[in-house]
Amino acid sequence: MREPDFSELATRLLKSGISPRHAHRTVNELRDHYDDLVDAAVDEGANSKNARLSAANELGAMDDFVAEMASRRELKTWAFRYPRLAIIVYPIACLAVLPAMPVFVGIAHRTALVRWGASLLAAGVVTAMLLLIMQLSIILG
Amino acid sequence: MAQSNPPFMSGVPELLLLRLLNEQEMYGYELVRSIKQATNEAITLGEGVIYPVLHSLERNGSLKSKRKPVNGRTRVYYSLTKKGRDRLSKLRDDWMRIQGGVATALETGANA
Numbered sequence: 001m002r003e004p005d006f007s008e009l010a011t012r013l014l015k016s017g018i019s020p021r022h023a024h025r026t027v028n029e030l031r032d033h034y035d036d037l038v039d040a041a042v043d044e045g046a047n048s049k050n051a052r053l054s055a056a057n058e059l060g061a062m063d064d065f066v067a068e069m070a071s072r073r074e075l076k077t078w079a080f081r082y083p084r085l086a087i088i089v090y091p092i093a094c095l096a097v098l099p100a101m102p103v104f105v106g107i108a109h110r111t112a113l114v115r116w117g118a119s120l121l122a123a124g125v126v127t128a129m130l131l132l133i134m135q136l137s138i139i140l141g
Numbered sequence: 142m143a144q145s146n147p148p149f150m151s152g153v154p155e156l157l158l159l160r161l162l163n164e165q166e167m168y169g170y171e172l173v174r175s176i177k178q179a180t181n182e183a184i185t186l187g188e189g190v191i192y193p194v195l196h197s198l199e200r201n202g203s204l205k206s207k208r209k210p211v212n213g214r215t216r217v218y219y220s221l222t223k224k225g226r227d228r229l230s231k232l233r234d235d236w237m238r239i240q241g242g243v244a245t246a247l248e249t250g251a252n253a
Contacts, residue, residue, distance in 0.1 A: 022196050029169050033169050074201065
């Protein structure tokens with residue numbers, strides 16, 4: 001059995017609808033468990049490569065693990081538990097949030113927004129001054 | 142390769158986990174070692190299988206978890222809640238009833 005790929009495992013769990021909280025925590029626990037198994041095998045005299053292979057064996061097949069997690073409805077996100085409801089609720093929620101998006105984006109990028117505002121103000125002042133000079137030159141000339 | 146258990150073992154990991162956590166809080170690796178020890182290695186789980194069970198039990202309120210740093214690693218320790226103790230009591234009664242029934246059936250079959 002090959003060594004487990006934990007980042008791939010996390011992706012597979014998320015794709016099968018497991019909530020991010022459970023997916024990431026389970027993968028972390030599983031990784032620690034694997035490290036404990038490797039340490040135990042090394043303590044018993046195995047070399048590093050054999051210890052990792054033995055640990056992967058004892059941990060079990062990742063396919064079985066994903067299937068076991070995916071069979072538990074309570075660990076899934078609500079959109080996977082109630083897909084028909086999600087089809088209705090998600091578009092409505094998106095439409096409701098859409099008008100407020102510029103405000104959220106503005107808050108998230110407030111420093112850029114302040115810089116942009118200051119540049120706009122400076123450009124306005126310069127333009128106004130140029131126009132004033134032109135106007136004065138016409139009046140006085 | 143870890144020996145697999147027959148299909149009728151469904152539900153047994155849950156019972157064993159609740160039973161062991163009724164004694165003291167433990168993390169996943171400790172629990173698997175304890176199961177092997179407590180059952181004289183008669184029950185061997187694919188070790189990763191306990192995590193879905195633990196998460197489901199936590200989700201339904203039978204267990205609670207907390208993180209503790211131990212030897213440079215953050216362990217997730219599980220312990221039983223009041224609901225978990227009630228569930229353990231029910232599962233234990235169910236198991237004893239079924240075990241008794243199957244034993245009686247096997248003895249009757251053997252004597253027939």
